[in-house]
Amino acid sequence: MLPELIGYHVRLAQMAVFADFERSLGILDLSPGLFGLLVIIEANPGLRQIQLAAAARVDRSTLVPALDKLEARELVERRAAPDDRRSNGLVLTRRGAGLLQRAKEIVQDHEHRIAGALSADERALLVRYLDRLAPEVRQS
Amino acid sequence: MLPELIGYHVRLAQMAVFADFERSLGILDLSPGLFGLLVIIEANPGLRQIQLAAAARVDRSTLVPALDKLEARELVERRAAPDDRRSNGLVLTRRGAGLLQRAKEIVQDHEHRIAGALSADERALLVRYLDRLAPEVRQS
DNA sequence: GTCACATTGTTTGACATCAAATGATCGTGT
DNA sequence: ACACGATCATTTGATGTCAAACAATGTGAC
Numbered sequence A, B: 001m002l003p004e005l006i007g008y009h010v011r012l013a014q015m016a017v018f019a020d021f022e023r024s025l026g027i028l029d030l031s032p033g034l035f036g037l038l039v040i041i042e043a044n045p046g047l048r049q050i051q052l053a054a055a056a057r058v059d060r061s062t063l064v065p066a067l068d069k070l071e072a073r074e075l076v077e078r079r080a081a082p083d084d085r086r087s088n089g090l091v092l093t094r095r096g097a098g099l100l101q102r103a104k105e106i107v108q109d110h111e112h113r114i115a116g117a118l119s120a121d122e123r124a125l126l127v128r129y130l131d132r133l134a135p136e137v138r139q140s
Numbered sequence C: 001g002t003c004a005c006a007t008t009g010t011t012t013g014a015c016a017t018c019a020a021a022t023g024a025t026c027g028t029g030t
Numbered sequence D: 001a002c003a004c005g006a007t008c009a010t011t012t013g014a015t016g017t018c019a020a021a022c023a024a025t026g027t028g029a030c
Helices: A006-028 A032-043 A049-056 A060-072 A094-114 A120-131 B006-028 B032-043 B049-056 B060-072 B094-114 B120-131
Strands: A076-080 A088-092 B076-080 B088-092
Touching: A006 A032, A006 A094, A006 B006, A006 B094, A006 B120, A032 A049, A032 A060, A032 A076, A032 A088, A032 A094, A049 A060, A049 A088, A060 A076, A088 A094, A094 B006, A120 B006, A120 B120, B006 B032, B006 B094, B032 B049, B032 B060, B032 B076, B032 B088, B032 B094, B049 B060, B049 B088, B060 B076, B088 B094
Parallel strands: none
Antiparallel strands: A076 A088, B076 B088
């Protein structure tokens, strides 16, 4: 029965794609999750942890040890927000930005590798179909 | 950059589909993982834990507490294998089979709900595309 | 202004997962 | 017959995740 379920194929695809993603970024000692955090911070410098958590679709408590790790490696900085002493403004360090550039190139290679069996049209169609799944449950 | 990555859309779809799946099966106190185990055991009665782990794509050590739970609820039975005293033959109990039937109906509703925005042809095409992703990394 | 309530980051606990180590058992080679 | 490596289930440890509770801070009602 499982192969008849779309969710089953989505899960298998997700596992395969993530396995390649993880293996590719492993050289930089980055997980897919950490990479995603760096991308979001780069595009939105100064954002708060709660905003980053929402953008990355993780609980804010999950973010804490992840940011601890990125901060310990001096890739990200938690700056006291000027207007709200409860929250931190997140920015990439110079090192973080540099590492992210290399990571992005690796991710591009990964992207071509996993989707190599699909044409550009097919990839676009796949994404459109994926985005139409479970519309009721999507929080974006 | 993230929206350009197919893996990103796969992940979002996976999260949305699983959220609905989980919510639907919650009535029976079943997780997607446990449901999958029941389906595989029903289709392959007597199979060994290591075979079930391979079929469900989880580590065999992950299986142990899951089967403990199913056995505690008397949905599955670990029977001593006749030919090999190291391994167990897994079978559904009467209760397990009954619960699985109800779960399957719930999952059918879930399937229609999440894929309701796609025609039958589109669903088939989506599955074909998903199955072509990351061919190098697929273990099946 | 004060006080109740909300929000932000963090800590803690529960859980699923994988990897590695362990003990029992199997199979094979000699 | 026996010894040794392989296999099966399990235990243990590490990690990532969410949810709930907490302290500090902000906000709004009065």
